[in-house]
Amino acid sequence: MAQKVWFITGTSTGFGKSLVDELIAQNELVVATARNSQKIDQWQGNPNVLIAQLDVTDQASIQQAVNKVISKWGHxxxxxxxxxxxxxxxxEESNEDDVRQMxxxxxxGTSAVTHAILPLMRKRHSGHIFNITSMAGIVKGTRKM
Structure with missing residues (x-):
């Protein structure tokens, strides 16, 4: 079976990091991204991993990362x-600037990355998009006030 190219945002910690490790073990091709690419240097030199600096709130950063993938693997x-x-x-306690940044x-950020990659998938008539969210907000939100 042909290797798939996986483009993953937020791979410096948590689920993203674990997913990269699992996909490497499965011999897939992985684009590991992070705002600070030094935090994902552990995969440097692995031929199945492309490290790309990516800030999902910066359109130029998104396009650079996507272009890097297309140049290397084509899709x-x-x-x-x-x-x-x-x-x-x-x-009433929340800092509006922090909430806006979130x-x-x-x-x-999710919308912008999807917007950049979806046309490439449509052109090939192939692809999957996975959006990861956290249960922490739901669990935290159930506490009594």
Whole structure:
């Protein structure tokens, strides 16, 4: 079976990092991304891994990462939108700038990366998009006030 190209955002920690390790073990081709690419240097030199610096809130950064993949492997089979972070606080205590930045990353970042990659998948009539979210917000949100 042919290797698939996996483009994964937010691979410096947590689920993203674990997913990269699992896909490497399965001999897949992986694009590991992070805002700070030094945090994902452990995969440097692996021929099945392409490391790309990516800030999902920066359109130029997104396009550079996508172009890097296309130059190396020619296509993207699977997109995993994993980059994100949580903000916990009641509405009246929340810092609006922080909440807006979270939305820029979690919502608009996911949208922007998908917008950049989806046309490539449509052109090939092939591809999958996985959007990862956290249960922490739901679990945290069930506490009594």
């Amino acid at each position: 993207i089979d699977n997109l995993v939108n994993n980059a994100g972070w949580g903000y916990f606080g009641s509405v 939305m820029e990353t979690n919502f608009w």
